[in-house]
Amino acid sequence: xxxxxxxxxxxxxxxxxxxxLTRRQVLTRGLRLGLSTPAILSLLAACGQQEEGGAAPAPTxxxxxxxxxxPGATATGERRLSDNRDFVVAFSGGVPDxxxxxAYDNQASALFLACYEMLIALKGESxxxxxxxxxxxxxxxxxxTEFTFKLAPNAKFHDGTPCDAEAVKASFVRFRRMERGPYxxxxxxxxxxxxxxxxxxxxxxxxxxxxxxxxxLAAMASEYGPLVVSPAAMEQHKTADDPYAHEWFAQxxxxxxxxxxxxxxxxxxxxxxxxxxxxxxxPFFDRIIARVVVEDATRRQLMESGEVHGCAYINPEDLxxxxxxxxxxxxxxxTTEVDWIRMNxxxxxxxxxxxxxxxxPYQEVIEQVLRGYxxxxxxxxxxxxxxxxxxxPTYTTDxxxxxxxxxxxxxxxxxxxxxxxxxxxxxxSAMAQLFQAxxxxxxxxxxxxxxxxxxxxxxxxxxxxxxxRPHFMSAGWWPDYNDSWNQMYPNFHSDSVGSKGSNAMFYQxxxxxxxxxxxxxxxxxxxxxxxTGQIVKILTWDDPAAIFYAxxxxxxxxxxxxxxxxxNGIYINSxxxxxxWREAT
Amino acid sequence: MTAEPRVTPEPxxxxxxxxxxxxxxxxxxxTLVDFARQSPLNLLxxxxxxxxxxxxxxxxxxxxxxxxxxxxxxxxxxxxxxxWFGTDELGRDVLSRVMSGAKYSLGVAxxxxxxxxxxGVVVGALAGYLGGLADEVLMRLTDLFLAxxxxxxxxxxxxxxxxxxxxxxxxxxxxxxxxxxxLVRGQVLALKEREFVEAARALGASPGRVLLRHILxxxxxPVIVQLTIDVGYAVLATAGLSFLGxxxxxxxxxWGSMIAGARTVFREAWxxxxxxxxxxxxxxxxxxxxGDGLRDYIDPRTRRRAW
Numbered sequence: 001x002x003x004x005x006x007x008x009x010x011x012x013x014x015x016x017x018x019x020x021l022t023r024r025q026v027l028t029r030g031l032r033l034g035l036s037t038p039a040i041l042s043l044l045a046a047c048g049q050q051e052e053g054g055a056a057p058a059p060t061x062x063x064x065x066x067x068x069x070x071p072g073a074t075a076t077g078e079r080r081l082s083d084n085r086d087f088v089v090a091f092s093g094g095v096p097d098x099x100x101x102x103a104y105d106n107q108a109s110a111l112f113l114a115c116y117e118m119l120i121a122l123k124g125e126s127x128x129x130x131x132x133x134x135x136x137x138x139x140x141x142x143x144x145t146e147f148t149f150k151l152a153p154n155a156k157f158h159d160g161t162p163c164d165a166e167a168v169k170a171s172f173v174r175f176r177r178m179e180r181g182p183y184x185x186x187x188x189x190x191x192x193x194x195x196x197x198x199x200x201x202x203x204x205x206x207x208x209x210x211x212x213x214x215x216x217l218a219a220m221a222s223e224y225g226p227l228v229v230s231p232a233a234m235e236q237h238k239t240a241d242d243p244y245a246h247e248w249f250a251q252x253x254x255x256x257x258x259x260x261x262x263x264x265x266x267x268x269x270x271x272x273x274x275x276x277x278x279x280x281x282x283p284f285f286d287r288i289i290a291r292v293v294v295e296d297a298t299r300r301q302l303m304e305s306g307e308v309h310g311c312a313y314i315n316p317e318d319l320x321x322x323x324x325x326x327x328x329x330x331x332x333x334x335t336t337e338v339d340w341i342r343m344n345x346x347x348x349x350x351x352x353x354x355x356x357x358x359x360x361p362y363q364e365v366i367e368q369v370l371r372g373y374x375x376x377x378x379x380x381x382x383x384x385x386x387x388x389x390x391x392x393p394t395y396t397t398d399x400x401x402x403x404x405x406x407x408x409x410x411x412x413x414x415x416x417x418x419x420x421x422x423x424x425x426x427x428x429s430a431m432a433q434l435f436q437a438x439x440x441x442x443x444x445x446x447x448x449x450x451x452x453x454x455x456x457x458x459x460x461x462x463x464x465x466x467x468x469r470p471h472f473m474s475a476g477w478w479p480d481y482n483d484s485w486n487q488m489y490p491n492f493h494s495d496s497v498g499s500k501g502s503n504a505m506f507y508q509x510x511x512x513x514x515x516x517x518x519x520x521x522x523x524x525x526x527x528x529x530x531x532t533g534q535i536v537k538i539l540t541w542d543d544p545a546a547i548f549y550a551x552x553x554x555x556x557x558x559x560x561x562x563x564x565x566x567x568n569g570i571y572i573n574s575x576x577x578x579x580x581w582r583e584a585t
Numbered sequence: 586m587t588a589e590p591r592v593t594p595e596p597x598x599x600x601x602x603x604x605x606x607x608x609x610x611x612x613x614x615x616t617l618v619d620f621a622r623q624s625p626l627n628l629l630x631x632x633x634x635x636x637x638x639x640x641x642x643x644x645x646x647x648x649x650x651x652x653x654x655x656x657x658x659x660x661x662x663x664x665x666x667x668x669w670f671g672t673d674e675l676g677r678d679v680l681s682r683v684m685s686g687a688k689y690s691l692g693v694a695x696x697x698x699x700x701x702x703x704x705g706v707v708v709g710a711l712a713g714y715l716g717g718l719a720d721e722v723l724m725r726l727t728d729l730f731l732a733x734x735x736x737x738x739x740x741x742x743x744x745x746x747x748x749x750x751x752x753x754x755x756x757x758x759x760x761x762x763x764x765x766x767x768l769v770r771g772q773v774l775a776l777k778e779r780e781f782v783e784a785a786r787a788l789g790a791s792p793g794r795v796l797l798r799h800i801l802x803x804x805x806x807p808v809i810v811q812l813t814i815d816v817g818y819a820v821l822a823t824a825g826l827s828f829l830g831x832x833x834x835x836x837x838x839x840w841g842s843m844i845a846g847a848r849t850v851f852r853e854a855w856x857x858x859x860x861x862x863x864x865x866x867x868x869x870x871x872x873x874x875x876g877d878g879l880r881d882y883i884d885p886r887t888r889r890r891a892w
Binding site for chain 1: 653654655657748835836845846850851852853
């Protein structure tokens with residue numbers, strides 16, 4: 001049999017383009033070469049699979065799977081540092097808005113932890129214990145109305161200006177007054193920043209509350225919003241139309257973090273180098289490189305080839321395979337994220353929404369689509385969040401009950417409903433088709449519509465009326481800090497409809513709003529738990545807002561030699577770059 | 586009233602030097618056999634097309650399993666005696682989906698080209714025959730469509746009209762008709778000055794009759810060749826739009842959307858991406874070979890001895 005070489009393909013291509021070969025000759029030769037290609041690819045794929053599952057030799061440079069040290073620990077008990085000081089992380093999409101007091105997206109916040117700082121950060125896996133970041137010490141008075149932060153005395157911004165108490169105050173004033181993105185993280189506690197934030201001396205700052213605020217420290221440790229930006233840069237780049245220099249900060253980075261941006265290509269990659277004047281212990285890695293890799297399969301391939309050292313965006317199907325790869329460590333952790341299917345409040349009455357909730361394929365989705373990276377949940381509050389009430393029942397699939405409720409709601413067999421999801425989202429597509437099959441069994445037609453992710457986000461967070469929106473859209477959310485109010489307010493409060501928040505299906509229930517307003521000012525854990533229970537019952541049973549189908553378990557994949565990574569159920573998909581290092585092998 | 590005498594068309598497009606009357610006497614079956622004997626590739630092309638046309642008509646009925654209903658417990662099972670092509674991410678039989686998908690991928694392509702052909706022939710014939718202002722207006726309109734890259738134009742139209750197989754078909758029709766308009770106009774321009782057309786005109790035939798009876802029949806050969814080759818490309822374009830989420834929506838077993846669904850798991854489930862891909866490849870190759878063979882068959886300059 002004739003051997004195939006790449007030059008044959010090239011000859012064929014060049015011959016055809018130069019007109020040396022007739023169409024028939026191109027087809028004839030192409031048929032010989034081309035037809036064998038799928039077969040060869042298939043064989044290679046099959047062989048590759050056998051190798052992975054079969055007698056693949058264990059890499060000598062990494063510990064065997066069973067001996068992989070726990071995250072944060074070393075294999076030997078001592079630090080043997082590697083000479084490779086680059087850490088490459090893969091993101092699944094670009095970060096168009098780099099202003100940390102405006103961007104409200106997960107990948108942006110993961111990026112910000114390399115270059116910006118909050119006053120304090122969550123410690124390890126805890127969601128209520130803190131460690132120093134820009135503040136070295138902090139304290140509060142007994143009635144939780146005053147919070148004092150003592151800053152690092154030598155802190156500087158990447159532009160060389162000092163980060164003293166005045167600068168921090170100016171940054172928080174900007175965050176509150178600009179009123180963009182996650183500003184509810186500060187506005188809940190501070191309405192008048194000029195008055196409520198007091199500079200005691202160059203390194204001491206006091207936040208004065210108008211009432212006891214047990215969650216203020218938790219909010220200050222959020223990775224969404226309370227990050228400190230350079231006031232000098234703001235002054236330099238502000239304009240009459242843009243007094244907070246948001247346009248400039250959307251494309252530039254000037255923080256106090258351990259890494260300084262040296263290359264910013266928002267849709268391709270970000271390169272950070274260690275900041276020489278960092279106020280604390282220098283981090284291990286010289287460079288952090290964040291690459292935007294859109295395709296799921298490519299991210300996995302880059303992790304397996306070792307070109308990328310960490311990735312939090314790996315689909316469940318791939319995670320199952322990567323768990324068995326001794327060159328990688330898959331760090332799994334429980335989160336505060338709950339995923340749900342939004343139901344159009346304007347198009348579906350309460351009985352219809354209850355009926356659809358019974359038609360959802362809960363078990364199939366958790367076991368076969370999420371592949372165990374999720375568990376049943378009884379509402380929007382994860383069992384790791386304050387206010388979770390285990391006494392509220394959880395929906396299970398019951399098509400008889402669904403049909404009965406849908407009939408009572410006035411829905412007849414043959415009626416058609418729409419479910420919209422982002423093109424290329426394999427998980428959402430699979431869930432939607434399982435839901436569609438369940439509804440088909442009771443005579444309901446579910447039409448699936450794919451749209452670009454950007455168009456879907458525009459629809460969800462834009463101003464189009466609910467009548468122009470589909471009946472169903474998927475969503476997932478976790479709180480900015482460990483708090484049930486913060487989880488529900490942007491998604492279901494009537495103040496948050498359309499572009500004012502994430503209430504994309506215009507859920508509006510007066511009783512829910514009233515209880516939420518009480519929850520916002522709750523002063524004890526018992527009160528929070530009591531009110532959250534009542535609210536969740538409304539959202540799931542009395543007047544359902546969504547089909548709450550799973551509390552999500554996440555996984556971050558790292559090369560086996562990476563140490564110091566500790567996952568946190570609030571800092572989902574993020575990396576504590578300042579703690580991480582690579583062990584010599 | 587004088588009867589219009591019959592004007593014999595140009596003989597050069599007839600296969601194997603036969604006269605038109607002789608060719609007609611042979612019947613389509615004999616012509617088909619003759620075509621197949623011209624080259625093994627012709628036979629292969631006919632075989633492939635027969636297979637896929639069969640699947641378009643009977644694929645859905647003969648599919649061994651339900652191509653739509655998920656059976657999640659059987660998710661991504663490798664090919665076996667029960668599921669010859671394995672199962673997909675929702676446990677559906679890939680063979681059944683490939684068989685049922687023929688009518689979406691190939692059937693839609695045929696419909697697209699049929700409509701594009703009718704529009705293109707009407708526009709091209711009118712522009713070529715009438716000339717002058719009509720030619721200018723119609724051809725500038727055609728140029729307008731041709732000015733955009735085909736797939737980009739199709740994507741824009743499909744995205745604007747909403748995502749479904751129907752809108753993808755409309756979008757691709759808008760992309761294909763100008764090519765036929767150009768082709769037919771060129772043919773009409775060349776033919777309308779020929780002697781047999783002049784003769785028909787001199788004998789009093791109306792412009793419509795001259796166009797329909799004497800000119801258009803002589804444009805069929807290049808149009809058929811182009812059409813045959815375009816079927817392959819239209820199948821690819823339809824699959825391409827579905828792959829991008831602009832065509833068939835789940836759970837429609839269109840080949841392009843199957844490949845899109847399979848790409849995230851292709852390393853674990855090689856069968857899932859391979860079989861719809863193979864079906865797509867064979868369909869395109871089949872129609873390309875047929876188009877190429879037809880061109881040789883009806884062009885005496887490239888005629889060859891039967892094997």
